[in-house]
Structures are given as structure tokens and as C-alpha cells.
Amino acid sequence: MAQPKIAVTIPVSDNCLSRLSSSYDVITLPGGLGSGSPAVSFEDVWAVVTNGSTGMSDAEMALMPGLKLACAYGAGHENIDIEAARRRGVRVTHAPNTNMETVADHAMALLLALVRDIPRADAAVRRGEWPKIMRPSLAGKHLGILGLGAVGIAIAKRAANGFDMSVSYHNRQHRSDVPYNFCSTPTELARHSDFLIVAAPGGLGTQHLINRQVLDALGPNGFLVNIARASVIVTADLISALEQRRIAGAALDVFDHEPQVPDALKALSNVILTPHVAGLSPEATQGTVELAGKNLTAFFAGRPVLTPIPLPPPSSATRHNL
Structure with a gap:
């Protein structure tokens, strides 16, 4: 056969x-x-x-x-x-849930490298320089997570338990099963955050949730990490905020037209870029x-599949589908 x-x-x-x-x-x-x-x-x-x-x-x-x-x-x-x-x-x-731990690890690695400016320190030492770079600590800071699914929960646990950070989140709806603070909009979440990690799924429901208003709410001392989908962020708004230092920096693992990455992002010293590898590990x-x-x-074999995606009725797409 x-x-x-x-x-x-x-x-x-x-x-x-x-x-x-x-x-x-x-x-x-x-x-x-x-x-x-x-x-x-x-x-x-x-x-x-x-x-x-x-x-x-x-x-x-x-x-x-x-x-x-x-x-x-x-x-x-x-x-x-x-x-x-x-x-x-x-x-x-x-x-x-097959790569959530790996993605969460990468999110925290990017956050640490970004906030502590590890790439610049490494490059300086390789040039024979010995700068004393003064950077913020993570302990005691406020972390915002956009999308509290399996990956978001894994990130939250690392931040709260490993780095003594307070955690807030924005989701499609409030979760009664977590101890973290719920914010009703992405803007409110950014306003209460020192660091903002995007962990939302892609698609029409989350497209461009992070825009200029949200970035301005994050502010000039705020850092952004995206290990989710580039479509969640208005890239032009992010580039403008980074160039004008309206936010302190960003670390990105995902891009709109991979593997092409905007030259404007490559040119910025307050950005860390990785090639969509957050979920990769043995x-x-x-x-x-x-x-x-x-x-x-x-x-x-004619049996029910293990992890089906429900097939919805027509025109069921909604905003904020986190």
C-alpha cells in the first residue's frame, strides 16, 4: 500500500x-x-x-x-x-507549548543584554577599551507583558522569581489564575512598565497594538523586547521612537519581511537584533x-488530532485576540 x-x-x-x-x-x-x-x-x-x-x-x-x-x-x-x-x-x-521555555529564555536574554548594554561593552573590550558603562538593574523594576499565554507566563515567572520584578500584563481578558497586575489597554501597560515584552500571537487580532501612543507611554527610559511577531508593532513608529530616543532601546527577534531587516534598525546603537531564533533549541x-x-x-489513523485549532464560523476575527 x-x-x-x-x-x-x-x-x-x-x-x-x-x-x-x-x-x-x-x-x-x-x-x-x-x-x-x-x-x-x-x-x-x-x-x-x-x-x-x-x-x-x-x-x-x-x-x-x-x-x-x-x-x-x-x-x-x-x-x-x-x-x-x-x-x-x-x-x-x-x-x-513545545518551545515556550526556550522563547522565554531568549526574551530574558535579550532583555538583560539590552538593559545592561552587553553588546556595546563586549565590542569596547574587543577594541582594547575599558569603559565604565553605567546601566540600570532589573531587580525591583516593573515588567509589562503583552500577551499572557504560555510564553508570557513563562517570562513572568522568570522575571518575578528570578529577578524580583513586579509584573503587569495586557491580555484579551483578565486572568484570575495569575498573581500579576492586569492592565486594560496596551497604553496603560506601557505607562506602568520600565520594560515591555511582546509575547502576543500574530494575526489581525493583534496587528499594530504597539504604536506611537504606546511607545510614548513607555517613555525615554523604557525598553522594548519583541519575541512574538513583528506585525504586533508599527515598525515605522518604533524606528522613529528609537531614533528620537523617545524610548531607551529595543531588542527584536522578529521582523516584517524576514529575512530583510530595515537598514534604519541596523544603524541604531540602541537596538539588538537576532534572526528569529527565540524558539530554537534542541x-x-x-x-x-x-x-x-x-x-x-x-x-x-482516523483518530482525533491532539492539538486542533478550532475552525470558526465566518467573520469571527476580533481585536486584541491575545
Whole structure:
């Protein structure tokens, strides 16, 4: 009996590809569906492995009349057309909580490096200089977290328990199961924060929540870290705030048009940039591979998938979907 055919439309590790190939007939298209040979047929593809950044459009689903499952490799799914999936009867899964500890580690690493200005100190020593750079401490400061999901909670625990920081958050709704202070708007959160970490999902519900008003509320002594999605921030407003020193600095792991990064950001000395690696670690990759594999196995065995994304009725998008 022939193995089920799946398409992998994102770069994945050799280990992941090997595991998938042992059970499925795999078409690899790491540059997306449009990167394959014109001769490649998707007629008998039953499942696609993608991610939140690459996603899957209605037009791409139309190329696969036999498609029954879109499997997001990771927690994000903002660029998968959920409405089209609902209409076409395509199940959508993701891999939540597989990299939250790694992302939280990276968020705190960026915050420490930014606030303590580690890159500038390192560069100075390498030049033979010995500057005494005076920078703030994290202890006793106020941390704001935009989006208190699994990643936000992991960051909050590190900040409160490891660095003696007070934590506030803005979420779609107040959470009664956490000891942190709830702020009703992103602006209110920024106003009460020395440091602001963006941990919200991408998508229309959170697009441009961080704008000039929020950045001005954060103020000239405030620092911003984004390990979520670039779409949550108005990039032009952020660049302006950094250039004019209306905020003290920013550390960014995500960008609007990756891998392109605005030259204006590269030129700024009060910015730290990393290439969308917050969720990458051997532990996180292993967890993601295993959960994606379990979802595929369950689906092809006719069992319920483990981590489905609900397929909503039409026109259900809302703002502040944190």
C-alpha cells in the first residue's frame, strides 16, 4: 500500500524530514508551494506541514483538492487561512507549548543584554577599551507583558522569581489564575512598565497594538523586547521612537519581511537584533517534531488530532485576540 503523500513547505531539520519520510511520501518545498517544479503535482497531497509565518492561503489549498490537514509546525498559525480551511473541510493543527521555555529564555536574554548594554561593552573590550558603562538593574523594576499565554507566563515567572520584578500584563481578558497586575489597554501597560515584552500571537487580532501612543507611554527610559511577531508593532513608529530616543532601546527577534531587516534598525546603537531564533533549541525542536508527528499519525489513523485549532464560523476575527 502506498504511503500517504504530504507536502512540507518550510525548512525543517534533517531529523524531522527523516522521521516524516519513514511514514509518508514527502514533497519538500522549503521555499513554499511556489518554489517547486511546475511538474510537481499536488493532486494527491493529503496533508501539509507549514508554520505560522509561511502559512497557507486559500489559493494554495485550491491546488490540493485532496487536502484534509494543515499541520502548523510550531504554535503560530496566523497566516493559515482558517476561514478557507473551514470552508474546504481542512483540519488545522499546531504545536503549542513545545518551545515556550526556550522563547522565554531568549526574551530574558535579550532583555538583560539590552538593559545592561552587553553588546556595546563586549565590542569596547574587543577594541582594547575599558569603559565604565553605567546601566540600570532589573531587580525591583516593573515588567509589562503583552500577551499572557504560555510564553508570557513563562517570562513572568522568570522575571518575578528570578529577578524580583513586579509584573503587569495586557491580555484579551483578565486572568484570575495569575498573581500579576492586569492592565486594560496596551497604553496603560506601557505607562506602568520600565520594560515591555511582546509575547502576543500574530494575526489581525493583534496587528499594530504597539504604536506611537504606546511607545510614548513607555517613555525615554523604557525598553522594548519583541519575541512574538513583528506585525504586533508599527515598525515605522518604533524606528522613529528609537531614533528620537523617545524610548531607551529595543531588542527584536522578529521582523516584517524576514529575512530583510530595515537598514534604519541596523544603524541604531540602541537596538539588538537576532534572526528569529527565540524558539530554537534542541529541546524545543524535539518537542515540536514529536507533536507534529503525533498529529499526523492520529489523523491518518482516523483518530482525533491532539492539538486542533478550532475552525470558526465566518467573520469571527476580533481585536486584541491575545
